[in-house]
Amino acid sequence: DSGVTQTPKHLITATGQRVTLRCSPRSGDLSVYWYQQSLDQGLQFLIQYYNGEERAKGNILERFSAQQFPDLHSELNLSSLELGDSALYFCASSAKGPTGELFFGEGSRLTVL
Amino acid sequence: KNQVEQSPQSLIILEGKNCTLQCNYTVSPFSNLRWYKQDTGRGPVSLTIMTFSENTKSNGRYTATLDADTKQSSLHITASQLSDSASYICVPEGGGTASKLTFGTGTRLQVTL
Numbered sequence: 038d039s040g041v042t043q044t045p046k047h048l049i050t051a052t053g054q055r056v057t058l059r060c061s062p063r064s065g066d067l068s069v070y071w072y073q074q075s076l077d078q079g080l081q082f083l084i085q086y087y088n089g090e091e092r093a094k095g096n097i098l099e100r101f102s103a104q105q106f107p108d109l110h111s112e113l114n115l116s117s118l119e120l121g122d123s124a125l126y127f128c129a130s131s132a133k134g135p136t137g138e139l140f141f142g143e144g145s146r147l148t149v150l
Numbered sequence: 151k152n153q154v155e156q157s158p159q160s161l162i163i164l165e166g167k168n169c170t171l172q173c174n175y176t177v178s179p180f181s182n183l184r185w186y187k188q189d190t191g192r193g194p195v196s197l198t199i200m201t202f203s204e205n206t207k208s209n210g211r212y213t214a215t216l217d218a219d220t221k222q223s224s225l226h227i228t229a230s231q232l233s234d235s236a237s238y239i240c241v242p243e244g245g246g247t248a249s250k251l252t253f254g255t256g257t258r259l260q261v262t263l
Contacts, residue, residue, distance in 0.1 A: 039193060070248055079154075079239070080194070080253040093249035127193055131248055138184070139248055141193030 040064065043128050043142035051150055055116040058145045062109055062130030068092070069111040070139065071103055074125040086111055118149045152177045154254035156240050162260045167230055171257045173223040173240030181245040183216055183223050188237040188256065197225075197238075230261045 040063035050056055062069050071083040082095035086105035097103075100118075105111040115122060125146050129139040153176045163169050175183070182201050186194035198209045202218045211234075213226045227234055237256035244250060 039195070041193070068248070077255065079255040082249055082251070085247070085249045093247060095249065125191075129193070129248075137248075138196045138199070139194075139251075141195070143193050144191070146191070 039140040039142065041128060041130050041140050041142035043126075043145050045145055046143060047146050047148075049148045049150065050118060052118055052120060054118050054149075055114065056118065056147065058113040058115070058126050058128075058147075060111045060113070060128030060130075060142055062111070062128070063140050066130035066132055066140070067109065068131045069105055069109070070129045070131070071097075071111070071113050072127040072129065074127060074144075075123075080127065083113070115147070118147075120149050123147055123149045152242075152252040154240055154242060154252050156238075156254040156257050158257060159255070160258040160260070162262060163230055165230055165232060165261050165263055168226065168228050169230060169259065171225045171227075171238050171240075171259070173225070173254055175221050175223070175240065175242040175252075175254075177221075177242040177244060177252060179244040179246075180218065180221075180242055182243040183214075184241045184243060185212075185214055185223075185225050186239040186241060188239060190236070194239055199243075227259075230259075232261050232263070235259060235261045 042061040067088045072080040083097040085093040129141045184199040185197045188194040200216045211228045239256040240254040
């Protein structure tokens with residue numbers, strides 16, 4: 038158990054819809070990272086938050102947005118969903134400081150039909 | 151552009167056999183190299199990390215090697231077990247924020263009876 042909690046574990050929705058994925062980082066970790074993993078693809082960095090503020094953006098589509106709340110949990114919002122958005126979405130957290138071990142949640146599997 | 155190439159893409163071995171997974175990287179700056187294990191449908195978990203000055207590091211039946219000059223790493227699994235079936239992901243680290251990490255696409259290992 039990494040200590041990172043993600044919900045929901047599975048999500049099936051239709052094209053054009055909007056979903057929200059939720060992540061609670063490990064206790065004490067201030068950084069939250071969101072990644073997308075499509076079939077046979079490497080983890081693609083989407084966005085990072087640190088203590089409530091956006092720190093870095095990766096290849097995140099304009100249809101996607103995220104935020105980190107005062108209690109440090111984070112939400113990833115995916116809107117106007119397309120078939121190609123079907124993927125595993127992972128949240129990871131790390132302790133403050135330079136690159137170190139990332140602790141990943143179990144992921145949210147999104148299927149867009 | 152930072153790149154990480156892993157080979158083979160997939161591998162099937164009999165239980166009890168050994169195997170070696172390869173990772174070639176072009177990442178700058180470089181300070182450490184980490185291997186993650188990702189069980190199917192789960193989040194990646196760190197197996198081992200090597201600093202640029204280390205050549206070999208063992209973690210039980212897993213032995214990682216690193217040649218920072220040729221930018222190559224390998225992960226050797228000894229006496230494989232069914233529970234070793236997973237994807238193994240190579241991640242060179244540069245000492246900065248995790249948002250800059252480049253993840254390999256992984257080697258999918260299947261251990262069979």
